[in-house]
Amino acid sequence: MSRFRSWRAKHKNKMLKVPLEFESEEEMDRDRCASEPPTPSSPPIVATSGSAEHITGENYMIHLKLISGHNLAVRDVTGTSDPYVKLKHGRYKARSSVIYRNLNPHWMEKFIFQTKDLSLPLNVKVYDHDIVSSDDFMGQGTIHLNKYEHNKVEVITLSLTDPVAPAEQLGYLQLEIKVLNMTYHEQHAYEQQKLQQSKKKIQCWNSILTVTVLGATDLPAMDSNGFSDPYCKFKLGSQKYKTKVQPKTLNPEWKEKFDMKLYDDQSKQSLFIEVWDRDFPAADDFIGECLVELCDYEPDVQHDLRLPIGESSGTLHLLLVISGLSCKEESDVLSGNLMKQAKIDFQLQNIVKLLSAKEIGLLHITIERGADLCSYNERDIRSFVTIEVGNAQLRTHAVSYTADPIWNKTFSFPIKDIHDIVHIEVINERKGKEEWLGQLMIPLLKLQVGHSKTYVLKGKSCLNRAHGTITINCDLVYNIVCAGLQTFKPKEVPVLEEEPKFQRKLLLRNIHKVIELIHPVVQVHHYIQELLSWQNPVQSLMALMVCCTVNVCL
Template sequence: MQKPPNPHEFALKETSPNIGAGAVTRDKLSCTYDLVEQMQYLYVRVVKAKDLPTKDVTGSLDPYVEVKLGNYKGLTKHFEKKSNPQWNQIFAFSKDRIHASVLEVIVKDKDVIADDFVGRLWFDLNDIPKRVPPDSPLAPQWYRLEDRLEDRKGEKAKGELMLAVWMGTQADEAFSDSWHSDAALVGSEAVANIRSKVYLSPKLWYVRVNVIEAQDLVPTDKSRYPEVFVKVALGNQFSRTRMSQIKTINPIWNEDLMFVAADPFEEPLVLTVEDRVAPNKDETLGKCMIPLHTVQRRLDHKPVNTRWHNLEKHLVVEGEKKDTKFASRIHLRVCLDGGYHVLDESTHHSSDLRPTAKQLWKSAIGILEVGIISAQGLIPMKTRDGRGTTDAYCVAKFGQKWIRTRTIVDSFSPKWNEQYTWEVFDPSTVITIGVFDNNHLQGGDKSKDSRIGKVRIRLSTLETDRVYTHSYPLLVLNPSGVKKTGEVQLAVRFTNSSYINMLYMYSTPLLPKMHYIHPLSVIHLDHLRHQATQIVSMRMSRAEPPLRKEVVEYMLDVDSHMWSMRRSKANFFRIMKVFEGLIAFGKWFDQICHWKNPITSILIHILFIILVLYPELILPTIFLYMFMIGIWNFRWRPRHPPHMDTRLSHADAAFPDELDEEFDSFPTSRSSDIVKMRYDRLRSIGGKVQSFVGDLATQGERFQSLLSWRDPRATTLFVTFCFVAAIVLYVTPFQVVLLITGFYVLRHPRFRHKLPSVPLNFFRRLPARSDSMI
């Protein structure tokens, strides 16, 4: 077992970044860009050129523009044989890294050996205007190109260049699409992979297929009863019905199958009716394709009309497929269920609990603003030119909106200072922020972006209108143990539009109505959640730049359902923590009964007598007691948002073989000896769990046997006791019974015996069904 790390190393740290100065309006939600530090940038927008002179012997020109500021140089793409090119590219130079007083813009001709000079412009940085949104963008203008100073003393050259130059901040609209000076080492083909972008998760629907019956099937072998089932496919998802119990040409199933589909729908629903003609051979009797855009969309629990669909079968002539012919008909009820929330993430920390159909959405209750400021102490994630380096970017997910910051190249302390806003529809949701290392700056799609760590923040734990500025530890668990890979500094603010509406949300169901009217089984939900995750990752990977599969799966906790000894132990200790209060109360009550503190025991006797004589005070006393506990605990309420806890996760005390098992592939790739060791360990733990569950079942069966006459003598004694107790309780005031019972339970130790009580002896002698187990 590895050495337990210093708990302060993984602690949350409160920070005091320089935010809020010079705040400006940023987006359509009218939220201020005030949760990040303001960063000054010099923007150069190169639009187009005209009337450029030819430089080659052939009379052609392959122009491009070089924007140069000190040691930083940005290049536009070049056009072949074009004297009037249009680039429309934006370059951003961080003011913190500017060590020059003049900006040079040079037009050159791309050549095989050496690029030819065409013309140039230069600007004094002191004369460049400043722009502050929401001012309109600065209009570009034409500039006449000049020759080299050393050649013609600044004479005008042929050609003009249209551009705009201004000083701004990261709140500028051009910021996200700019080439940044801190990415000067990145090739032009990989610039798209480093820009900040906003992604929208596809709208997911449940596709419910109720396979009812078929008519007039035509099996090849008419001398036997067909054994028919229906296979349904939607893209990569497959499911099938059971064999029809009616072995005729008119089979009946009446079975529901469910799938997940993303809007816009790209794949049709394909149904195939097949006959099991042999143990490993199925014959296709008919096929039907249903485009999903023609399927009815259901928003509530109202029934959907059924339809008959024609089944077709391919004609095979001399081994080749020819035309199709009508085979039979199938009776279906197909709909797109929009009243559900398609669970593409774990419901324990879901970021969206709304139904799919937008018509069922309620108004937003607030706004979540997150400022991704910086990171510190990132570890090297790869090597480049013989040294360790990290190209870090952040991804945040809440609801349907995903965001990706720009990639800061070759920095262990990157500064993003980007702010994003989400509408909030439910406070019991979680925003997830992950940090990754970009492995696609050199081109190629085979490498994967590495995980640096992630943070989850539950909105219900945040106070409204308060800005939380903290540095969150980034933790990654690998086969060698838990490892801190750095810290990410965030600023978070949750603003609610109506406090009454937010409080009302606590009284409404967590999930949409359809989850309770027509609930889905846990096994079914797990399967659908897996399919939803695959669809989301596939759609996100098709964006530009792509949000890759490994990133989406890490953000959605795809592997959280896999068996882990560490998670099992962590969950066990969580349960023990929950019951810790009951155990403490039991110990305290036992001390009262044994008069460990006589004064406290006497006070409890007095309180007990008052509550028995005045039973109407019982409930007010309980609620008053809980009120006082809540007010007392207010002093120690959490002042910081939650973060990844290594102690709670049992990550800091996990054995190496347990971590090796957790990170093993499925199915396993380890040797038979290691698998045998794991199996024996699992059997040992399973045996303990089996014994514990068996003991619980035994106690329950003993309660059942009180009146089941499995033990005739015990049941006779219990029934007789119940009859006598009924008569005694009928003639005796209930308060007297409570007083006698209470005084008996709280009696002094000198009136107690160390032997078990009569009721306990009687209960332990009752029979259980464990005697009947083999």
């Protein structure tokens, strides 16, 4: 204790010299604000992650519609241009689509953005799209937003100019603009919408729209030779697809399939189909269009559609299937009633009616579950099953985060040939890409019906075993007489024919076969050369005597 007192007395002066640390003015202000009650003079500030702006102060919503361009500048050697438009207002930037080989393009595109300062100009620039070199400048214009009346649509004719050459005539753009005052609730709704759009890239699809384009008939002739070079464009939301060009025909056959992903907010959308005639180097000619309302078609059923192409006399033939929807509760009574009705329809007493029909039976198949499908991390697993019987193909919904998924999805397939094969594939969607896990191929006559059966998945060659198993339950009803008569008819032609792929192993095998055939010929040629050069006098003399004998005999 005395030792401690002596140490404290020795260091007493040093302990008193330690400076005191005071709070900074910023910390004191923060503490003072925390102690005072908030004033309800303005709505709270809402900060939403993923948005470019916070909702503070007065905001405006700008609705801009890019209609068309007229008499635009020529920038290509072909006497045309490939124009597109760039928009810039503060931090907001947008770009229109490219209209190829057209000086009077029609875009009809809408742009919506939010702003706080109407004094900032909206800069509009037009460029010519070039693949090899950099894009060429075609003109620019400025829109002053504070000059337009709020909540009213106004049409703008924007003349394009070039600061380097102000006297050059570069044409003009037709636009529509509407400036809206946003309330606090509208601002919040707009921010939420932007957040949903940012998340849509990683959003999981809800169902799949499968469109199989078979062909078209009686298309109008758009070229001087009396034919057309038709192709189709498909658009569903932001998803766009295009078929190949079929040259010089009015009855094209494409036989191409496209899978389009449907999200929760796209179940009532429309599928837009356009048919065009390919012209090069001139602009493509528009033939006609079709509109398909998805809500008008029953899911998990293949629909055979023949759609009129606009006002022309042509008809577009395609197959449409909406599959992959989440499993719906289907009672055993309903399933049993369906099979009872099928047994009545395919009885022998209806043989006269069945002979004229295309279907000879009905397959009722339930994909129950899978087990130990893959060895990935569970967060990377999102598996679904595709079932194909003949030309009909359907798929289940996707089950995530488990290697032992439970689908319990039931499908009904009309049977046209009793010798068809049930082809089942298990696919995993990992990081936006589909990975093949295994398959199962069972002839209809070898299906074990009436109870659940677990099968081991096979590899791509069906000889080796893949990872995991799958459990299915089948029920098959068919007419024996019609099935027997169908055996003597030609087999149904597949709608989609797989294009032959380049196989390196097959090429090497064929090269080896050709070498084996050429090798004996080369050996005979060398032997004849040795005889003629008398490298072995005995063999050459015997060959000469044989030739002389043959000539004397002939």
